[in-house]
Amino acid sequence: MAPPVRALLFDVFGTVVDWRTSVAREVTPFLAEHAPGTDPVEFAAAWRRRYQPAMDAVRSGARPFTRLDILHRENLEAVLADHGIDPAGLEEATLDHLNKAWHRLDPWPDSVEGLRRLKTRFIIAPLSNGNIALMLNLAKRAGLPWDAILGAEVAQAYKPSPAAYLRTAEILGLPPEACMLVAAHNGDLAAARRCGFRTAFIPRPTEYGPDQAKDLLPEQDWDFVAPSFPALADQLGCPPA
Amino acid sequence: MAPPVRALLFDVFGTVVDWRTSVAREVTPFLAEHAPGTDPVEFAAAWRRRYQPAMDAVRSGARPFTRLDILHRENLEAVLADHGIDPAGLEEATLDHLNKAWHRLDPWPDSVEGLRRLKTRFIIAPLSNGNIALMLNLAKRAGLPWDAILGAEVAQAYKPSPAAYLRTAEILGLPPEACMLVAAHNGDLAAARRCGFRTAFIPRPTEYGPDQAKDLLPEQDWDFVAPSFPALADQLGCPPA
Incomplete structure (x- = not known):
């Protein structure tokens, strides 16, 4: 199990x-x-x-x-x-x-509320290719309530290299199966799944503007698919805001 | 300046x-x-x-x-x-x-309130010899509101080696002079100062129990000396809780 x-x-x-x-x-x-x-x-x-x-x-x-x-x-x-x-x-x-x-990037309108809710039940951290200072300054400005700043610079490897996911799990002292990647990109999720991570797909259909053609739909049977972070929090049984 | x-x-x-x-x-x-x-x-x-x-x-x-x-x-x-x-x-x-x-270590009674106040004006992060998972689990349990988990594992060097301080500043994208170490230990502060860090001494006179003999008083003219984190927040002009 x-x-x-x-x-x-x-x-x-x-x-x-x-x-x-x-x-x-x-x-x-x-x-x-x-x-x-x-x-x-x-x-x-x-x-x-x-x-x-x-x-x-x-x-x-x-x-x-x-x-x-x-x-x-x-x-x-x-x-x-x-x-x-x-x-x-x-x-x-x-x-x-x-x-x-x-x-100085703005969060999607649902991001902060969703992260706050998810944080009550889970460790939450970025696993981004952005470096620590970038992620920290962005989070401080946007109010993203991370528990830690993880990602490429900590792992010394860029996604989708397996080391980016595997070293992150190892740093957390967790098996990959106890880690879930939350992403709007099927390719990132596929790489994480190959490393043993659980997966949650949150489509962001306007990331590339009104004519976006990719990552509109899940391309595999991801463990969770939700239209927003609060919807993911609902699916994961997190208390309401 | x-x-x-x-x-x-x-x-x-x-x-x-x-x-x-x-x-x-x-x-x-x-x-x-x-x-x-x-x-x-x-x-x-x-x-x-x-x-x-x-x-x-x-x-x-x-x-x-x-x-x-x-x-x-x-x-x-x-x-x-x-x-x-x-x-x-x-x-x-x-x-x-x-x-x-x-x-599973408990914070001193003033730590969480002081960190919350300091966080409103500054990036706050541990620069501990503890590893990321240890610091993260400790913070999550104790409610320490860090902006990031930095320290020995991120810098790949143990304090008081200069690399522990200098790499932390570099990762933050800051000159050492824009970083301040907050510590109860004169030796840690001395090493940080040698790297260009600013320094704040918060004595914790019972860390080693009732008979503690060291680190009761500042041994150099540290930039700030305060009896608690909220007192440091006062000295640094942070708004009240």
């Missing part, structure tokens, strides 16, 4: 927070000044498109573990250049503030 | 929690059964006396980083033997439960 779930580990970008509209909001004043006419939402999406490729160098072992703030910064400079802005012509403080747009 | 303090990092054993009476309470039923007449407080102190020597092997590089739960377990088996109890004759579940006495 599987052990009871003790820890809920959360994907964050897309699952807990709305990175797309938040990053767009954060870059809007900069773009208005330096690249008038650029669509901030398109800029955010272009920045995000460089996210997975940047981590691939670490996943493959070609590059030692490098925290996401640094990868985001490299990607930012490339995206600026793609939009005709020379990053070398900008102040360091301007670049750093832009890069930390990822520390 | 020094940057403002952004993060308060806390020593935990002795500073936030009363390990001595808590461990004694936790081992009392076991000792009553297996070694009647053994003083639980003396047993706790004997277990604790093996704490610093066990970490020395890691600090010196003789042993790779090994989390505290494992060192505590090795020390437990040695202390049991010292008290005439053969650990090989005990169930694994019994040993594990005893070892996790360190996950």
Whole structure:
């Protein structure tokens, strides 16, 4: 018999927070000044498109573990250049503030209430590819009541590498079966399941905007499927808010 | 001019929690059964006396980083033997439960209220030699409202090695001067100050019992000296509870 779930580990970008509209909001004043006419939402999406490729160098072992703030910064400079802005012509403080747009992401409207409820029965922590400072600053600003900040930097491995999940369970002193990944992405859940984690799918159908084509539906029989964090809390028997 | 303090990092054993009476309470039923007449407080102190020597092997590089739960377990088996109890004759579940006495330590009476107030103005996190699972389970049970669980396991170095402090600041994305160690131990504060940390001394004059002879008074001109966490919150201008 599987052990009871003790820890809920959360994907964050897309699952807990709305990175797309938040990053767009954060870059809007900069773009208005330096690249008038650029669509901030398109800029955010272009920045995000460089996210997975940047981590691939670490996943493959070609590059030692490098925290996401640094990868985001490299990607930012490339995206600026793609939009005709020379990053070398900008102040360091301007670049750093832009890069930390990822520390200022807004949660989905149900996230905080749901996490508060889930926290009463479970350990709750991010298992994100975001680094510790990013996750901590984001949580502090948004009021996410994590019990700990776990994830890629603590595990020294990027999801979906198995080490990201397995080391997290080991750090918690729990078998993988006592850990459940909560995510809006079927691929992340599939990787977690292969490591023995339980799985909860929370679709976020506008993460990529109104025309989103993927991750609208569960692609496997995940242990739980819920339309929001409070709905997951209901399914898991957590007391009401 | 020094940057403002952004993060308060806390020593935990002795500073936030009363390990001595808590461990004694936790081992009392076991000792009553297996070694009647053994003083639980003396047993706790004997277990604790093996704490610093066990970490020395890691600090010196003789042993790779090994989390505290494992060192505590090795020390437990040695202390049991010292008290005439053969650990090989005990169930694994019994040993594990005893070892996790360190996950069930009670806070000093002022700790939770003080941390809640300090959290409104600062990032608050443990910078303990305790491992992540230990700190997390302890915090969850005691209601310590940490923003993150940092410390030796995240930094992969035991205090007072400089790496324990410097890597913590670096992980937070802060200069050491923006970090303040809060501790009941002059030696810990001295090591943090050598790394550039600000310092706050909170004496805990009964950590080692009524006859405690050390760490009763500040041994340097620490940046702050306060008799409790709420008093520190007052000094740092945090709003009342």
